[in-house]
Amino acid sequence: MTEALDGPTAASARVDGWRAEGATIGFVPTMGALHEGHLSLVRAAKRRCDRALVSIFVNPLQFAPGEDLDRYPRDFEGDREKLASAGCDAVFTATPEEMYPDDFSTYVVEDRLSATLEGESRPTHFRGVLTVVCKLFHVARPDVAFFGQKDAQQALLIRRMVRDLGFPLEVSIEPIVRDADGLALSSRNVYLSPDERARALSLSRALAAARAAFDGGERDAAELRAAARRTIEEGGVEPEYLEVRDAGTLAPLERVTERALVLVAARVGKTRLIDNAVLGGDAL
Numbered sequence: 389m390t391e392a393l394d395g396p397t398a399a400s401a402r403v404d405g406w407r408a409e410g411a412t413i414g415f416v417p418t419m420g421a422l423h424e425g426h427l428s429l430v431r432a433a434k435r436r437c438d439r440a441l442v443s444i445f446v447n448p449l450q451f452a453p454g455e456d457l458d459r460y461p462r463d464f465e466g467d468r469e470k471l472a473s474a475g476c477d478a479v480f481t482a483t484p485e486e487m488y489p490d491d492f493s494t495y496v497v498e499d500r501l502s503a504t505l506e507g508e509s510r511p512t513h514f515r516g517v518l519t520v521v522c523k524l525f526h527v528a529r530p531d532v533a534f535f536g537q538k539d540a541q542q543a544l545l546i547r548r549m550v551r552d553l554g555f556p557l558e559v560s561i562e563p564i565v566r567d568a569d570g571l572a573l574s575s576r577n578v579y580l581s582p583d584e585r586a587r588a589l590s591l592s593r594a595l596a597a598a599r600a601a602f603d604g605g606e607r608d609a610a611e612l613r614a615a616a617r618r619t620i621e622e623g624g625v626e627p628e629y630l631e632v633r634d635a636g637t638l639a640p641l642e643r644v645t646e647r648a649l650v651l652v653a654a655r656v657g658k659t660r661l662i663d664n665a666v667l668g669g670d671a672l
């Protein structure tokens with residue numbers, strides 16, 4: 389059974405208890421609407437640590453006006469059952485009031501990795517993510533925090549924040565979980581109509597095309613991008629970006645000599661989807 393902790397103060401007290409027992413803590417921050425991707429993070433936390441703690445908080449600070457904050461899917465009871473099935477020890481929720489007092493005015497801003505890709509179309513997004521993750525780390529005080537490679541830029545930024553600000557924890561980035569047809573799992577996939585879902589497959593197909601070209605010996609980033617772009621456009625989807633970047637710094641590449649990331653974002657209907665693949669390695 390997964391214990392439901394009512395708010396950050398209760399969660400912090402539970403963490404104190406675990407620490408007093410000498411238990412290690414694996415932490416999985418989420419916004420709820422959990423799917424197999426989240427559960428794979430919980431299972432990884434259970435493999436690596438004595439206790440797995442999950443947070444569910446739909447963080448208003450990372451949504452811009454006009455984004456889907458109000459209609460973001462929420463299902464706490466369903467989430468709790470799924471967490472129990474994955475062996476999660478405890479879950480806590482928080483309210484915006486608990487996280488952000490009225491006169492809240494302090495933020496965590498990274499200004500290199502966050503300036504590109506997602507940061508270009510969502511300029512305040514990563515400030516919101518880093519600020520809430522920083523606050524959640526203070527509550528959970530984990531030994532290891534788990535994030536999905538699906539949000540690769542987010543995961544790399546959090547790893548950078550942990551390094552730069554000296555948080556005493558490890559960031560583990562876990563592989564993308566996909567449906568059988570290749571669609572990367574995302575809480576936002578519920579927005580897709582059957583027709584849009586079929587078109588959304590062209591994102592993972594585009595990444596597969598880049599990977600096939602890479603496996604065939606292609607190292608020119610423009611050629612790898614072109615292979616991916618042809619595939620996504622054949623599927624009737626216009627990418628917002630489709631880039632080949634260094635897998636550590638997200639710097640643009642001309643040739644792929646080290647591990648690289650192919651990253652894509654596209655709107656399918658009204659739903660904005662992102663996906664990525666590592667070239668020259670399996671994990672980030």
Ligand code: PAF
Nearest residue numbers: 417418419447517520539
């Ligand atoms: O990836 C998410 O679900 C969110 O960005 C996170 C890391 C939980 C912060 O709100």
